[in-house]
Amino acid sequence: MKVLVVGTGYWGPNIVRNLVEFSEVECIGVSDLDRAKAEKMVARFPRTRLAGPAPEAFGEGYDAAVIVTPVDSHAPLAEAALRAGLHVLVEKPLTRTSADAERLIALAEEKNRRLMVGHVFHYKPEVRELVRLVESGELGNVRYMDSVRVNLGLFRSDVNVMWDLAPHDLSIFEAIMKRMPERVSAIGACHVHHPTTPQETMVLMTLDYGDGCLGHVHVNWFSPLKQRTMVIAGDRKMAVYDDINPTHPIKVYDRGTYDPATDTPMYPALRTGETVSPHVKQEEPLRIQLREFFGAIAEGRAPATDGAAGLRVVKLLEAGMRSLAEDGRFVNVA
Ligand SMILES: NC(=O)c1ccc[n+]([C@@H]2O[C@H](COP(=O)([O-])OP(=O)(O)OC[C@H]3O[C@@H](n4cnc5c(N)ncnc54)[C@H](O)[C@@H]3O)[C@@H](O)[C@H]2O)c1
Incomplete structure (x- = not known):
């Protein structure tokens, strides 16, 4: 499994730190608009490599993406990742609007990819x-x-x-x-x-x-x-x-x-x-969340916090x- 982490600001490093523990993850690409932040992750963690900026990086051979960027960028980045054929885990809240969340859910279904939201609690x-x-x-x-x-x-x-x-x-x-x-x-x-x-x-x-x-x-x-x-x-x-x-x-x-x-x-x-x-x-909990993401991908089933769970929170x-x-x-x- 090759996983791309997009966004290594405050929360992204926690994702990378946990991903390193998964034996099924052979490679972790790290992408950030601020290249210095991504370089810091690559210097710190094994099996990481510097990825290009998103959305272009989705085409660099990854199986899955974790989107850890500001909320307004969740929908366009997740959409681009799904279109590139990746499974996608998006940090909470899933999107800024329920219309965007509904579009992502339909796209994931159409592409037969897993869409998960990081409701870590x-x-x-x-x-x-x-x-x-x-x-x-x-x-x-x-x-x-x-x-x-x-x-x-x-x-x-x-x-x-x-x-x-x-x-x-x-x-x-x-x-x-x-x-x-x-x-x-x-x-x-x-x-x-x-x-x-x-x-x-x-x-x-x-x-x-x-x-x-x-x-x-x-x-x-x-x-x-x-x-x-x-x-x-x-x-x-x-x-x-x-x-x-x-x-x-x-x-x-x-x-x-x-x-x-x-x-x-x-x-x-x-x-x-x-x-x-x-x-x-x-x-x-972040480790349990990632295990659920990889389990859902391996078993071809919806994760416990799927796109619909993300949509319900966005509606509230x-x-x-x-x-x-x-x-x-x-x-x-x-
Ligand atoms: N689950 C939790 O407990 C928890 C905690 C904190 C934040 N979060 C969530 O994580 C997400 C990020 O929050 P944060 O606090 O890390 O924000 P942040 O602003 O500290 O970091 C976001 C990073 O994303 C980068 N970025 C933005 N657009 C990008 C793009 N197109 N390609 C690559 N990098 C890009 C920025 O350069 C920045 O480094 C938010 O959705 C937030 O709600 C979740």
């Missing part, structure tokens, strides 16, 4: 544990999901904080709920003004799944603290996922109003039971943008 062992807790019924019915993903920077000028960070939360919510919300609302503000292209640096997004089940996402580049905390509240138990707690990232609280003796909620009495921190075997971001423009009005998800 889908592959995190902690997220798999949350999914297991919900699927096994241990948490009961999910009543709400509340996520905080904040830190200072990294400020981007090409997208706002919602396009940058919320794809992580939206893909986790999808893994848990296995369905789309019915409506999305978002309000935001720009607290740090880029001189030419100011973007929202803080967004509060609400997702309405019907039946009172809500999702909430707070993403923010202007926070003194780095926080990555998600509460999944079920009507039997509640889980808290703290992504920056290295020893106990998940805690399951046997708390609520549910009475196991009668199998009913016992409003307004509260029940406080044990708190358990399940052991989660660690593995770098588009609905969020419409709501932002209308002061937080709820927007129905198509």
